[in-house]
Amino acid sequence: MTQAEIKLCSLLLQEHFGEIVEKIGTFLVRTGAQPLRIIVSETGLLLDQVKKGLCVLIQHNLATYQLQKRGSVEYEAQCERILHILRYPRYIYSAKTLYGDTGELLVEELLLNGKMTMSAVVRKVADRLTETMEDGKTMDYSDVSGTFVRLADTHFIQRCPLVPDSPQTPEAPPPAAPTLVIDEKEMYVVPRLNLVGKGKRRRSCEEEEDGERKVKKQKQGESSEPPPDDGIYWQVNIDRFHQHFRDQGIVSAVASRMDQTSSEIVRTMLRMSEVTTSSSAPHTQPLSSHEIFRSLPAGYNITKQILDQYLTLLADDPLEFVGKSGDSGGGTFTVNLHKALVSLATATLESIVEERFGSRCARIFRLLLRKKHLEQKQVEDFAMIPAKEAKEMLYKMLSENFVSLQEIPKTPDHAPSRTFYLYTVNIVSAARMLLHRCYKSVANLIERRQYETKENKRLLEKSQRVEAILASMQATGAEDTQLQEIEEMITAPERQQLETLKRNVNKMDASENQVDETIFVLEMFIESTMRK
């Protein structure tokens, strides 16, 4: 784990879980798998604290444990998984666009709690939704369960591994650490529950009397027996969300390069192969053009011929996102996932070079990407840039490690006057370098945000106190003049400062998400290349 990654992990853990978990997490990320005693001794925390911290980490799928041969249990933190915390807002937003508010809240609850049973999640989300609805209306459990089932069907959430119910002989002691197993087929099966009920508001004083009594009876009835799906916990399927983001990226690239219709066709193809193709495959399953025609969204009424033409165009395009794999069924087509990721990553690299060094440097960069290895003179000739400028730009890019030199000696003594020096771009190493830089940038942004908040702590506390007073006074029904007096406790320039602070914090949050998009593209690209 690089320095930048460790720093970022510690910042994220601190922000979301507090000091103790941060210490444990950072120690595990830095040193790998460790048994409990060593964690306690190295971090200087109490055994109790360490136990609780590890529980938190395991609950959120950020750490795993393993039973070693000698009987001790070692705990390991997953650095990548911790870095995915950065992406939680994006997951929640996609769930919102796909499944509406219900989906958004379901995913949010699951992310915040790590693992939950279905009944607990459904109840909580129903309560939250009822809060936001108008008076008198409540959210039915069945709606929420319906969305939950749909999320499970499209594999966005999955069951957590369970302890196997193997019959245990009374003599054998239970193992020190249970091994969790989950059957592939069981992962997305939703248990049959009859969740009856409606969401409840926190302040039940507005509900009718009958409602209250019924609710009280229900509560008593439920608390006496354990929920029927006890032991079946659900978690968010991060891989599936990544697949979804990757598909989104491909579709938007096709839309900007070609037109809207082509992007819809590609989106249909990707949707059809969502559940059939594993996330690590280099292409999707072949789809015949008849199937694609049948699965096009209802609003699109293009004729079969036009669809065929579009497919041929997509297959012939130099982008090579879609490939033709055969002629049966009117032509079978696949989406080239690996190539698409390479193109997206290359476009990201080019855009970074363009913004940092200028468009002429971008021209040289793209030239080197195409021609692989070039001499200094050839670069000048092809790019039509005067010699002095070309030299300057190449050296600048060389110093930042975007391009590298390859020496080819003419004589065995490698004399500089008799060697060829070729410039070349190595995409994977440039991608790694930029990924590292992204991690450091995000860490910088988080630190700056915390610094800004700390600077204005006094002001924030004051405004919070004022708000609390206001709220309590409104609840007890105070007069307008009194409310105004309280509000004026915050002076105008202070109010402005608060405004600026809020704006800055929002800006930095937004830019963290934007850098995270770049991180995603580069990570996917490196993963896909390493797998090949």
Added chain:
Amino acid sequence: MAEVKVKPEVSDPMDIENRIIELCHQFPHGITDQVIQNDMPHMEAQQRAMAINRLLSMGQLDLLRSNAGLLYRIKESQNASKMKGSDNQEKLVYQIIEDAGNKGIWSRDIRYKSNLPLTEINKILKNLESKKLIKAVKSVAASKKKVYMLYNLQPDRSVTGGAWYSDQDFESEFVEVLNQQCFKFLQSKAEAARESKQNPMIQRNSSFASSHEVWKYICELGISKVELSMEDIETILNTLIYDGKVEMTIIAAKEGTVGSVDGQMKLYRAISPLIQATGLVRTPCGLCPVFDDCHEGGEISPSNCIYMTEWLEF
């Protein structure tokens, strides 16, 4: 019995010379001494040598060395008249420069080939230049180097750099202007194709422009003082490809269609970029020049970063 003195045939020296010249004409690649001897077996070596020397000094024969020995070759007549006033060394240097063709030859290379000392060479070169027989052309590759070539020859493209160089200066503005013009032409073509709203195949095909069309358009625009060939336009279009604004395909075209080269045609089309500016460059850290020096608690740190402060004030 009267002694008949057989006078050895004293061939007229002129005849010998003419005979030798005829032989040279017969074998334009050059004749060796052996050939002359075979032709006139009764001639003495001395007479032969005298004739050859005279021809050489008159400038009608060239003396060359080959594997088989010495070769004599006839020289063109008009040059023969020019060199009347110069001496052998100059003739030698002139010959070397002539052999270099239109690429020219550097003074050091002349020295190697002729084995003459540097001072002599310089004197001879000055002489020849004043007689307007050779000229010096500055090379574009190494600006201090001067290559010499015959006066009436057009310097080769590799020396002057072709259409993009005027007086050894790379005309970057000219290239930029051409760049933008070509791109605008292709862009408007693509726009027109998109608005026609026919089926996608036709749309795509009509948004293509062949390199010949672009060449014609640029010629008609008349922004170039120098005449540009199709290859020049293709190099400009290549730079547009490297800018990521244009893509190229090659299709097979019938021989004889306008603009096809060896049965192929290059088509160009304006394209839009694949993604918008990526996330990293929207933050100050992505473009920061002192990124590597920045860490918490140091001189440069996120808390006191001036770039961030400016960015937040937007």
